[in-house]
Amino acid sequence: MKIEDIINEIERIAPPALQEDYDNSGLITGSKLDNVEKALLCLDSTEEVVQEAIDKGCGLIIAHHPIIFKGLKKINGSNYVERAIIKAIKNNIAIYACHTNIDNVLKSGVNGKIADKLNLHNRRILRPMSGKLLKLSVFVPVSHTQEVLNALFAAGAGHIGNYDECSFAVSGSGTFRAGEGAQPFVGKEGERHTQQEEKVEVILPNYILGTVLQQLNVHHPYEEVAYEVYELKNQWLETGSGLIGELENALSVDEFLAFLKDKMELKGIRYTKSGSSTIKKVALCGGAGSFLIGDALRAGADAYVTGDVKYHEFFDAENRLMVCDIGHYESEKFTIPLFAEILSVKFPNFATIFANTNTNPVNYY
Numbered sequence: 001m002k003i004e005d006i007i008n009e010i011e012r013i014a015p016p017a018l019q020e021d022y023d024n025s026g027l028i029t030g031s032k033l034d035n036v037e038k039a040l041l042c043l044d045s046t047e048e049v050v051q052e053a054i055d056k057g058c059g060l061i062i063a064h065h066p067i068i069f070k071g072l073k074k075i076n077g078s079n080y081v082e083r084a085i086i087k088a089i090k091n092n093i094a095i096y097a098c099h100t101n102i103d104n105v106l107k108s109g110v111n112g113k114i115a116d117k118l119n120l121h122n123r124r125i126l127r128p129m130s131g132k133l134l135k136l137s138v139f140v141p142v143s144h145t146q147e148v149l150n151a152l153f154a155a156g157a158g159h160i161g162n163y164d165e166c167s168f169a170v171s172g173s174g175t176f177r178a179g180e181g182a183q184p185f186v187g188k189e190g191e192r193h194t195q196q197e198e199k200v201e202v203i204l205p206n207y208i209l210g211t212v213l214q215q216l217n218v219h220h221p222y223e224e225v226a227y228e229v230y231e232l233k234n235q236w237l238e239t240g241s242g243l244i245g246e247l248e249n250a251l252s253v254d255e256f257l258a259f260l261k262d263k264m265e266l267k268g269i270r271y272t273k274s275g276s277s278t279i280k281k282v283a284l285c286g287g288a289g290s291f292l293i294g295d296a297l298r299a300g301a302d303a304y305v306t307g308d309v310k311y312h313e314f315f316d317a318e319n320r321l322m323v324c325d326i327g328h329y330e331s332e333k334f335t336i337p338l339f340a341e342i343l344s345v346k347f348p349n350f351a352t353i354f355a356n357t358n359t360n361p362v363n364y365y
């Protein structure tokens, strides 16, 4: 199977435009045009994992964390990143990483997977993204409104929450005068024409604007399509950091800790005092999530499950929120089967293998 097809399927769920500015998700080594028979799935594409891919005949590694996170000026094997890259390239192993773009989606993302494990209901993003949504307004002759709408929807515009094909149209009359050399769809050269039109409006994420405009131009009958695009202040509630939801039944603090330990298959939990005697509303963020402690507090969460919390950051919970640090690796380990689940829907016969190599650098005694 072509690597490009595998990447496209993952990025249909986790568009690369949703990754954070500091991130480096994407194809790190190899060519997207290469064919592979199997993929090895992991959190970290370390040198040991590259060796495992070689041993198992996997031409592609799909990792959560990008092994190259910041710029490399030399690649001579002086550290674990360079050694992994050298080994991958020498052995024609492609490494692809899907990191914060799969953290930042509500459905089928890293946090959704943790929420599945904890069986959380009424889920929403804890800190939704802003500055990602656009409004497109286009003036269409009434005869072509449906065709244009179909094209805009097919290109991905018009999604709001669990709804698609969302639009608004208002009727009015437009005027234009075709100049020399014009080939107007209606009206005559040199004469003002009045046309019954609809102003059609749809919402869309900014990263699909190019595709949407291209399809608009293909399906709109006018030679010169009149349209406006403007940025919205709206938050995009389906994308962003962290997740909050509710347990099916409220649990006592001890019950919740036992439940969390069991469901996430943990060896230990570092936690702060709870502000209440029961836990019902649970916020979470896979990986290093201390930056969301304030958001979890404001959202009224009883507990916040994440990893990599530092000593002083535990104080930020003000003893009102039970911060549970379950470990970075532990919070994200179910991302590995998540990649397999995403791919199995479209490519049921493509082999995905979970890496045996445990890349967690942290041990417990």
Ligand SMILES: [Zn+2]
Binding pocket: 065, 286, 287, 288, 328, 332
């Ligand atoms: Zn992580």
